[in-house]
Structures are given as structure tokens and as C-alpha cells.
Amino acid sequence: MIRFSEVYKRYPNxxxxxxxxxxxxxxxxxxxxxxxxxxxxxxxxxLIALIERSSHGQVWVNNQNLTRLPKWKxxxxxxxxxxxxxxxxxxxxxxxxxxxxLPLIIAGENHxxxxxxxxxxxxxxGLLGKERSLPIAxxxxxxxxxxxxxxxxxxxxxxxxDEPTGNLDPDxxxxxxxxxxxxxxxxxxxxxxxHDLELINSMSHRQITLHQGRLA
Amino acid sequence: MLKLNLHNYFLRHLQVMLYSxxxxxxxxxxxxxxxxxxxxxxxxxAGLYVLLKNVEQVSSQWEEASQISLFLHxxxxxxxxxxxxxxxxxxxxxxxxxxxxxQDSLAEFRELSGLDSLLxxxxxxxxxxxxIIQPEGGQHENEALQSxxxxxxxxxxxxxxxxxxxxxxRLRSINEAGERGISILAILLSLSVLLVIGNTIRLAILNxxxxxxxxxxxxGTNAFVxxxxxxxxxxxxxxxxxxxxxxxxxxLLFISGPVNRLAALYDSQFTLNWLGGQxxxxxxxxxxxxxxxxxWLAVGRHLNDxxxx
Numbered sequence: 001m002i003r004f005s006e007v008y009k010r011y012p013n014x015x016x017x018x019x020x021x022x023x024x025x026x027x028x029x030x031x032x033x034x035x036x037x038x039x040x041x042x043x044x045x046x047l048i049a050l051i052e053r054s055s056h057g058q059v060w061v062n063n064q065n066l067t068r069l070p071k072w073k074x075x076x077x078x079x080x081x082x083x084x085x086x087x088x089x090x091x092x093x094x095x096x097x098x099x100x101x102l103p104l105i106i107a108g109e110n111h112x113x114x115x116x117x118x119x120x121x122x123x124x125x126g127l128l129g130k131e132r133s134l135p136i137a138x139x140x141x142x143x144x145x146x147x148x149x150x151x152x153x154x155x156x157x158x159x160x161x162d163e164p165t166g167n168l169d170p171d172x173x174x175x176x177x178x179x180x181x182x183x184x185x186x187x188x189x190x191x192x193x194x195h196d197l198e199l200i201n202s203m204s205h206r207q208i209t210l211h212q213g214r215l216a
Numbered sequence: 217m218l219k220l221n222l223h224n225y226f227l228r229h230l231q232v233m234l235y236s237x238x239x240x241x242x243x244x245x246x247x248x249x250x251x252x253x254x255x256x257x258x259x260x261x262a263g264l265y266v267l268l269k270n271v272e273q274v275s276s277q278w279e280e281a282s283q284i285s286l287f288l289h290x291x292x293x294x295x296x297x298x299x300x301x302x303x304x305x306x307x308x309x310x311x312x313x314x315x316x317x318x319q320d321s322l323a324e325f326r327e328l329s330g331l332d333s334l335l336x337x338x339x340x341x342x343x344x345x346x347x348i349i350q351p352e353g354g355q356h357e358n359e360a361l362q363s364x365x366x367x368x369x370x371x372x373x374x375x376x377x378x379x380x381x382x383x384x385x386r387l388r389s390i391n392e393a394g395e396r397g398i399s400i401l402a403i404l405l406s407l408s409v410l411l412v413i414g415n416t417i418r419l420a421i422l423n424x425x426x427x428x429x430x431x432x433x434x435x436g437t438n439a440f441v442x443x444x445x446x447x448x449x450x451x452x453x454x455x456x457x458x459x460x461x462x463x464x465x466x467x468l469l470f471i472s473g474p475v476n477r478l479a480a481l482y483d484s485q486f487t488l489n490w491l492g493g494q495x496x497x498x499x500x501x502x503x504x505x506x507x508x509x510x511x512w513l514a515v516g517r518h519l520n521d522x523x524x525x
Contacts, residue, residue: 049433049524051433051523051524051525072437072438075432075435075437075438075440076435076437077435078432078434078435079434079435083433083434089426089429089430089433090430091426091427091430102430102431102434103434105228106434106435106436106437106440107435108221108224108225108228111227150434
């Protein structure tokens with residue numbers, strides 16, 4: 001599902017974030033991406049989400065060569081990738097419902113379908129009663145669950161998360177990770193960057209560890 | 217399926233359109249100020265244009281005045297005058313002549329000037345007999361006209377040969393200059409409307425950078441990001457155009473009383489034509505074109521700078 005082949009990423013300041021990285025994630029696999037801060041975890045996820053492009057080497061996602069993807073196709077590509085961030089990236093002037101509905105509105109879904117799918121996504125993350133709330137009125141854990149609902153609402157085959165539990169206490173973190181497992185169980189490929197080794201080690205999933213831009 | 221997609225497409229546009237209007241509604245003070253600036257900037261050239269069109273309309277009523285008035289000496293008898301007129305008619309460069317005796321002139325003057333009572337106090341008729349000549353050919357053959365004028369002036373019975381077109385030409389030149397001045401003013405003010413809208417949209421974009429980043433992250437195309445801003449420009453332009461129309465209406469209502477009284481004093485059929493219907497379409501249309509264009513320029517400049525990081 002996700003394949004890196006000799007991927008290099010060098011920033012304009014000559015810092016090399018990834019150096020000849022190769023690995024593959026199977027369809028329907030769930031894996032953790034670990035390593036110290038600065039090891040290249042975020043850069044790796046950005047390459048998959050096409051927020052950054054590799055300097056060298058090739059990235060394949062869902063049988064698509066991202067190196068060759070023209071700029072105007074990026075939005076359509078991103079609709080097939082669910083993204084979850086440490087700081088949620090929610091829009092604070094819109095309700096929970098509107099936040100979760102955003103990917104569907106962008107994709108041009110019709111009104112009834114949007115309502116149905118948003119409620120289904122909120123139901124999955126346990127926030128069905130909070131549709132009309134503003135994100136600011138929710139706890140950190142709830143905000144993260146809104147972020148997850150938004151990431152999965154258009155049923156992407158790939159779900160990426162960058163430190164999704166970074167700001168949460170251990171119990172909430174465990175809950176969130178469990179949520180990701182549930183999505184994985186229905187066939188979604190899940191790839192989570194995290195440095196919460198204690199939590200990760202308690203779960204039996206593959207770990208990809210980076211060290212100075214290479215596999216450790 | 218296509219029909220459904222098309223239906224969804226228009227529905228979405230309608231939603232964004234109303235959403236943009238709602239956004240403007242939520243910041244009434246800022247919106248009002250921007251709309252007023254646009255309205256005034258559009259009303260000024262439109263008002264001058266209306267004024268110019270009215271002057272043109274007045275002057276076109278006098279278009280037939282492109283003729284030569286031949287003022288004869290006071291003591292020229294009617295008999296001699298008529299004879300002269302007939303003689304002139306045989307000239308190749310004269311199309312038509314009309315002899316107007318001194319009495320006729322006085323009667324006409326009495327009718328046009330409204331100075332009835334004043335004229336009655338005069339001991340004798342101060343007006344000379346006149347032969348009004350319609351020259352052959354176009355009014356623009358200035359040299360031919362000038363030579364005709366010279367020949368007429370040199371005739372013994374003629375006191376003064378006057379080409380009535382001179383002042384009309386001057387008026388036309390003034391009009392032309394005015395037209396160009398207004399065109400330049402309109403271009404400059406349109407440009408300022410473009411800049412005002414562009415700058416307003418630029419601020420709106422900067423205010424919503426986070427939102428734009430998030431939209432791009434979840435797969436929003438540039439067109440999707442651009443759309444609400446274009447509709448914001450659309451509303452600014454449309455509302456500005458409507459304000460301009462209203463300003464024009466009120467201004468012309470305000471001056472129409474005196475203008476019509478003035479026209480009545482000159483016994484003229486003239487009434488102030490404020491091109492209301494024409495402007496009702498033109499101003500909002502022009503406004504919204506400028507609005508969308510200004511927004512487009514602003515969004516185009518800034519959209520690519522805002523990418524998720």
C-alpha cells in the first residue's frame with residue numbers, strides 16, 4: 001500500500017531528513033513509526049501526504065507513483081488519505097458537524113449523504129451527541145476524536161497520524177490508539193508516528209524505527 | 217447521474233454564494249465602509265456620464281442650426297431682400313434660403329425670448345432683415361464653407377454673415393474633451409475599486425490562512441478555496457454598484473428641480489434624462505465584474521503562498 005524506494009529528502013538548508021529510506025507497508029497493515037525527534041518521522045508522513053516531495057527516490061501509495069503526480073492532482077490524491085494531527089487542525093469557528101463534514105463538502109457529496117456519513121463517523125468515535133458543539137467546548141481527547149472522525153469520514157484506504165496522542169494522558173492515549181485499531185480491523189491501512197514507546201510496546205503491531213533519516 | 221452532479225454543482229455554488237453574503241453580514245461596519253467606497257467611486261464617473269449625455273442631447277436639438285445667417289443692412293427694403301434671396305438660391309453651394317423680414321424677426325424673437333413687455337417699450341424695430349442660408353454639402357467642409365461665408369460677407373447689402381455652427385463646434389469640442397476626461401476618470405476610479413476589493417479580499421485571505429491550510433489538507437482544490445472569496449468580491453461589487461445607482465438617483469432627483477425650471481425658462485422641451493434603466497443594469501453589472509476580477513487577482517496572488525506545512 002505504501003512503498004518507499006531509496007528515498008532522500010534534503011531541505012534547502014542542506015539538512016538531510018531522510019537518507020536512502022526503503023520500506024513497504026502492506027494493504028490493511030497497521031504500523032507505528034518511531035524514533036527520536038528529528039529522526040525524520042514527520043518528514044516521512046509529509047512525503048506520503050504530499051505536503052513535501054522527495055529529493056530523490058520514489059514513493060508509491062495505493063499503486064500510484066507520487067513522484068510523478070502533477071500538482072493539480074494532489075487535492076484528489078489527498079481525498080484518499082486520512083490525516084490526523086497532534087494539534088487536531090480543527091476549524092474553531094465551525095461546529096463539530098461542520099468540521100467533520102468538510103472533506104465531504106469538498107468532494108461534492110450531496111446533502112443527505114453528508115448528514116448520514118458525518119453521523120456515522122461521529123458515532124464511531126463516540127461523539128454523536130456533540131454535533132452542534134464548537135471544538136473549543138470539547139476536551140483535548142474529544143477534539144482529537146473529532147479530528148479522527150474527519151480523517152475517516154470519506155472512508156480513505158490509508159490513515160496517517162502524526163503524534164495523535166502527544167497532548168493526551170495515558171488513558172486517553174490508549175483509547176485513541178484503540179480507535180485506530182478498530183479502523184484497521186475494517187481494512188484501513190494505518191500508519192502512526194509516535195514516540196510513546198510504552199504504549200506502542202503494549203500493542204502488537206509492526207514498528208518502523210528511524211534513526212537519522214534511515215531505518216534503525 | 218450527470219444531471220444530479222450538475223444539480224449538486226449549482227446547489228454548492230448557491231450555498232457558497234449565500235455563505236459569503238452571510239460572512240459579510242456578520243461584519244456590518246467593515247462591509248458598509250467597503251461598499252460605500254466602491255459605490256462612491258462608481259457613482260462619480262456615472263454621474264458625469266449622465267451629465268455629458270444630457271448636454272449632448274441638448275446640443276443635438278440644435279444640430280439643424282448649421283446654417284448661415286445673413287444679416288442685411290437695416291434700410292434694405294423687403295423687395296430687395298426677397299430678390300437677393302432668390303438670387304442666392306441659384307448659387308451652386310447654397311441648398312436653401314429663407315428670407316425673414318425685420319417684422320418676422322421681431323415676432324420670432326418676441327416668441328422665443330419671452331421679453332414681450334420689454335420689446336413693447338422700444339421706439340422702433342431694432343432687428344434687421346435676415347436671409348437664412350442652408351449651405352450645400354456636409355458641415356465638415358470647412359474651407360468651402362469659409363469661402364462661401366467670405367463671398368456673402370462681401371455683398372453690398374450684407375451687414376454680417378454669420379456661421380451659426382461655430383459655437384456648436386466649440387460645444388462639441390468641449391463635449392469631446394469632457395468625454396475623454398470622464399473616460400480617464402472612470403478608468404482610474406475603476407482601478408481604485410479593483411484595488412479596494414483586492415485589498416479587502418487579501419485581508420480576508422490572511423485572516424483565514426488556517427482554514428485554507430486545513431481545506432487543502434483534506435483535499436480541497438484551489439478552485440474550492442477560491443470560490444468563497446470570488447463570491448465575496450461578487451457581493452462587494454454588486455452592493456457597491458447598487459449604492460452607486462442609489463447615489464446617482466438621489467443626486468439627480470436633487471438637481472432635477474432647478475434644471476427643469478431652467479429649461480422651462482428657456483422654453484425648452486428639455487427634461488433631465490438620468491438614464492435610470494440603463495444605469496440600473498450597468499452599474500451593478502460593472503461593479504460585480506470589477507468585484508470578481510479584484511478578488512480573482514488577490515486570490516491568485518496569495519493562494520499559492522498558503523500551503524500546508
